[in-house]
Amino acid sequence: MWIYRYALVPRRTLSALAGTRTREGALLRVGGGFADIHPWPELGDAPLDEQLARLARGDRTPLLLRSLACADLDARARAAGRSLFDGLTIPRSHWPGDDPPPDFDTVKLKSIDRIPPNVWLRIDFNAQLTPEQFIYMAEALPRQRVDFVEDPCPYDGATWNALRETTGLRLALDRGVADEGVDVLVVKPAVQDPSVILSRVDGGVILSRVDGEGSGGRKLEVVVTSYMDHPIGQFFAAYVAAQHGRGTHGLFTHVLYEPDAFIDAIRADGARLLPPEGTGIGFDNLLENLPWKKLA
Numbered sequence: 001m002w003i004y005r006y007a008l009v010p011r012r013t014l015s016a017l018a019g020t021r022t023r024e025g026a027l028l029r030v031g032g033g034f035a036d037i038h039p040w041p042e043l044g045d046a047p048l049d050e051q052l053a054r055l056a057r058g059d060r061t062p063l064l065l066r067s068l069a070c071a072d073l074d075a076r077a078r079a080a081g082r083s084l085f086d087g088l089t090i091p092r093s094h095w096p097g098d099d100p101p102p103d104f105d106t107v108k109l110k111s112i113d114r115i116p117p118n119v120w121l122r123i124d125f126n127a128q129l130t131p132e133q134f135i136y137m138a139e140a141l142p143r144q145r146v147d148f149v150e151d152p153c154p155y156d157g158a159t160w161n162a163l164r165e166t167t168g169l170r171l172a173l174d175r176g177v178a179d180e181g182v183d184v185l186v187v188k189p190a191v192q193d194p195s196v197i198l199s200r201v202d203g204g205v206i207l208s209r210v211d212g213e214g215s216g217g218r219k220l221e222v223v224v225t226s227y228m229d230h231p232i233g234q235f236f237a238a239y240v241a242a243q244h245g246r247g248t249h250g251l252f253t254h255v256l257y258e259p260d261a262f263i264d265a266i267r268a269d270g271a272r273l274l275p276p277e278g279t280g281i282g283f284d285n286l287l288e289n290l291p292w293k294k295l296a
Helices: 048-056 062-079 131-138 157-167 194-198 231-244 284-288
Strands: 002-008 023-030 033-037 106-109 120-124 146-150 171-174 184-187 221-224 267-269 272-274
Touching: 023 048, 023 062, 033 048, 033 062, 033 231, 048 062, 062 231, 131 157, 146 184, 157 171, 184 194, 194 221, 194 231, 221 231
Parallel strands: 106 120, 120 146, 146 171, 171 184, 184 221
Antiparallel strands: 002 023, 023 033, 267 272
């Protein structure tokens, strides 16, 4: 195993928990496959040094398990000389911020200080509110444009059921699997095995917000998002969304960071990422030319 440490410099505040701190991660090379290790200690992940130490001694965390799964997928595709995205189309993404370009019809906000007009709204409170605070804040939201509210407060099924009824808003649960009081599951392939979640969702298919209209029953929607990580991790999430999904997902997170060689290589068509050039997960030349260090 080989690693390459990197740093991502935010262009804006990432969240109330993360602020504008530089993010540290490591790319992983296992045989012929590549992956990303990008922990979020603010969300309970072990820090990077601990992740790498545990990897070296054969221990595994949820983040490491998913990184190794990505590296395996990538290695097999590269050995076959094909892109992971052959025959797939990456779905549309929401814009991460209050300044969406014209091609984006949906935004995800971490704050309601400024709410852009004429777009669908996905609002993420990172479970920082009390139920009472959320009810109060919900009164100020343009409800006809709110797609869902993610993690308004710490999850409790009965509490979230009551909040849904009181506010009339759809609620999304991040990094969890539950359906009581939940309309949307936010899935991060960097730390979650999507097959486990999809096995509990309608026919194993990711649903868009349109799918449930007029169906006579509530359907659980799934939104795939990156881990606000390196483009290698970002496109692992894009691959999962392209495999299973339709609708609008959270894959456009490279715009949150200052440009580097990998970010500059990302191509898009409006709100839709385009597959990177190369085999496997792409970025062949950039990956081969990194100063890899053997994992001690």
